[in-house]
Amino acid sequence: MTKPVVLLVHGWGFDAGGWAPLQQALGDAVETVAWDLGFRGNARRPAVPEGRPVVAVGHSLGLLWLLRERPLVWRALVSINGFPRFTRADDFPQGVAPRLLERMIARFGEAPQAVYADFMSRCGVAAPDTDGLAANMLADGLQALLTWDQRAGAMVDLVLAGRADPIVNEAMTLAAFPRSPIEWQDGGHLLPLTAPDWCAAKLLAFLETMG
Numbered sequence: 001m002t003k004p005v006v007l008l009v010h011g012w013g014f015d016a017g018g019w020a021p022l023q024q025a026l027g028d029a030v031e032t033v034a035w036d037l038g039f040r041g042n043a044r045r046p047a048v049p050e051g052r053p054v055v056a057v058g059h060s061l062g063l064l065w066l067l068r069e070r071p072l073v074w075r076a077l078v079s080i081n082g083f084p085r086f087t088r089a090d091d092f093p094q095g096v097a098p099r100l101l102e103r104m105i106a107r108f109g110e111a112p113q114a115v116y117a118d119f120m121s122r123c124g125v126a127a128p129d130t131d132g133l134a135a136n137m138l139a140d141g142l143q144a145l146l147t148w149d150q151r152a153g154a155m156v157d158l159v160l161a162g163r164a165d166p167i168v169n170e171a172m173t174l175a176a177f178p179r180s181p182i183e184w185q186d187g188g189h190l191l192p193l194t195a196p197d198w199c200a201a202k203l204l205a206f207l208e209t210m211g
Contacts, residue, residue: 004053004075004207008034011060011081012141013120015040018059022192025200030207037065039141041134048072055207058082059192060167061141067150076157076210080199081189083168083176084154086145094175096167101146108139122166123189156180158206160199162187 006026008019016034023032035045048054053075058066063082066074088095108115113130116138120128159182161173167189173182183202187195 002052004030004055004210005049006030006032006203006207007048007054007056007072007074008032009056009058009062009066010034010037011058011062012145013039013116013123013138014059015042016044019192021196022199022203025196026204029200029204037062037141038134038137040132041137043134043137045071053210055203055210057203060189061086061145063156064144064148064150067154068144068148076206077155078158078160078203078206079156079177079180080160080191081162081165081168082156082159083172084151084156085149085176087147089149092151092175094169094172096172098146101142105139105142105146108135108142112138124166124194125190151176158202159183160185160191160202162189162191162195165189 010016010018016036019034033046033048036042054072055076056066056074057078059080060082063079064084067084085092086096087098087101104115112135116133117128117130156177159177159180161182162185163170164186165188185191185195185198191199
């Protein structure tokens with residue numbers, strides 16, 4: 001099989017630079033392309049090499065965005081701290097209470113930097129940088145977290161999850177991916193940043209199985 005290219009899509013509030021530790025851990029073993037959704041004002045989608053199979057990797061909201069937008073055809077889909085739906089529903093009681101997102105959205109209009117910093121701190125970012133935020137893109141992302149549901153027909157080939165994830169807990173992960181293989185790490189919501197070597201090893205092992 002032609003060597004695949006790995007497409008990386010980050011989560012809410014982050015940018016493409018958040019993939020740097022994982023890209024460094026992967027080294028020359030695989031070619032990566034990181035897209036930026038513009039939460040910090042630098043939206044860009046570098047071209048993905050043509051004629052190569054694509055393995056799409058979404059972190060957090062990045063997975064939901066991939067499932068919703070379907071920006072290209074991929075050979076396989078990998079989730080890191082991700083989800084096909086974020087908020088609670090009658091058939092998804094493990095999700096986050098919608099009122100929490102609604103409060104964030106209501107407060108965001110008045111204090112976007114404070115809402116951003118609070119959320120990033122919950123994720124595990126020690127000193128959130130609130131400069132250069134794209135408030136409109138972040139607001140759209142909050143609406144996506146509140147309303148998008150891409151569980152129907154979602155096929156995720158590998159799930160990397162943190163047992164101590166304060167955003168997407170273990171019960172939510174298990175309910176979100178009932179048919180997908182899940183690899184657990186002891187860390188939290190920022191596995192590409194806090195456990196890049198582990199993520200790289202799991203990703204490379206998965207790529208080997210693609211033959």
